[in-house]
Amino acid sequence: AQTIHQWPVAEIKAVGSPLSLGCTIKGKSSPNLYWYWQATGGTLQQLFYSITVGQVESVVQLNLSASRPKDDQFILSTEKLLLSHSGFYLCAWSLGDTQYFGPGTRLLVL
């Protein structure tokens, strides 16, 4: 069974519209959670990390926010999308060392 799920698989959204991407982890207790983003042609970079429920640290400012409402859930969101938000979003988990990545969400902002 897959440990990490991301939704949606892909989205096409309009500039200025809101966004919510989700990530859930199954079968792991209190994992560290991460959001990564890769612009088309760019390098993957970490956006947020969380080591516990309700606590999220921002790594890169991209007019996005993240929340961890439950131990097994990590949400990435914004109220107003920019063209520059297009790309591939990956959620990852770890229990201290190795990070394991989800299947990703591809976002196109028009």
Added chain:
Amino acid sequence: GDQVEQSPSALSLHEGTGSALRCNFTTTMRAVQWFRKNSRGSLINLFYLASGTKENGRLKSAFDSKERYSTLHIRDAQLEDSGTYFCAAEGGDYNQGKLIFGQGTKLSIKP
């Protein structure tokens, strides 16, 4: 800031041969992970190293924190090894678990 330079950006090998990918770091890193990108764009774990070497089948990786580099060796390359490989280093700062990615190496295996 911390940087990871991965080389080569592209590599073409004939089946049965081997080569190495390399990542150089601008600062001391605590650990390195190697990944391969799957068909959907997500990352498959190959290795995690905090030091030394690890081997798995035809792949072998090494990490030298002091000398600031890591390598991924592929031997007896097969057609199914084609794909894009990434290294990612974990910095030694307060940000727990921040992986800094290399730019990737596109590996093509030819018959």
